[in-house]
Amino acid sequence: MAPDALMRFANLQCGVSTIALTDHDTVGGVAQARAEACRLGMRFISGIEISSFWAKKNIHVVGLGVDETHVELLAEANRLSLQRDRRAVQIGDKLAELGYPGMYQAALAKALNKDNISRLHFAQALLEIGAVPNIQVAFDRFLSDGCPAFVDAGWAHMTETIDLIHRAGGIAVLAHPGRYKYPELWQLEELVRAFKEAGGEAIEVYSGSQSAAYTRHCMQWATIYDFHVSVGSDFHSTQGVRPLPGQQGQIPEGMKSVLDLL
Secondary structure (H helix, E strand, O other), X not given: OXXXXXXXXXXXXXXXXXXXXXXXXXXXXXXXXXXXXXXXXXXXXXXXXXXXXXXXXXXXXXXXXXXXXXXXXXXXXXXXXXXXXXXXXXXXXXXXXXXXXXXXXXXXXXXXXXXXXXXXXXXXXXXXXXXXXXXXXXHHHXXXXXXXXXXXXXXXXXXXXXXXXXXXXXXXXXOOHHHOOOOOHHHHHHHHHHHHHOOOOEEEEEEOOOOOOHHHHHHHHHHHOOOEEEEEOOOOOOOOOOOOOOOOOOOOOOOOEHHHHO
């Protein structure tokens, strides 16, 4: 959805009163979303979800309350868009080798912002031709880390990403910890610990893109490592299977809300 349409959908159809727009590697939609959210009387929080890496895994760091006009943040977003385009071409090549030609062009046609083509657009293209039954299966079968069409885009290290978010005036949140595929739970906790040591302030305890089984672990880690907590639907599209905005669960009582930092 366009940013303003997303605000209307979240507020008028989903009943959301507080929202952050955290597009992948861009703040290009923040101004439009803020204007519409304010018109609707919503509390709006600027944001971004930045792709990074740690221990050879693609890690997503959410920046909340960032200054979307920050020069360095905009420069990094521009660099990331170039990385995304390079990755998209390679994903298209891999899907062609797997028997699905023309996917780069199909994915590009799905992207409203041609400078920010994402794996979601490939998932939508695969869904359209009947290669998968839904968006999540496209990720699980083809596009996620370790799958046959996955391409490492060469993101910045997680520590650098956290520092950039702070320089842009934001708060760093570890997105959907349960989505990262580590063989052992202790390895995932090492990521959480490293995130804290690098200056991260918060962790998502409810996320539309991680199993509910991880909520208990995330709440424990929030207590152990003194994190504030956030929740997010990780909503990308009505074609997906994730919760609609606001339906992922609320911040648990008794835990330090990331809203307190904002």
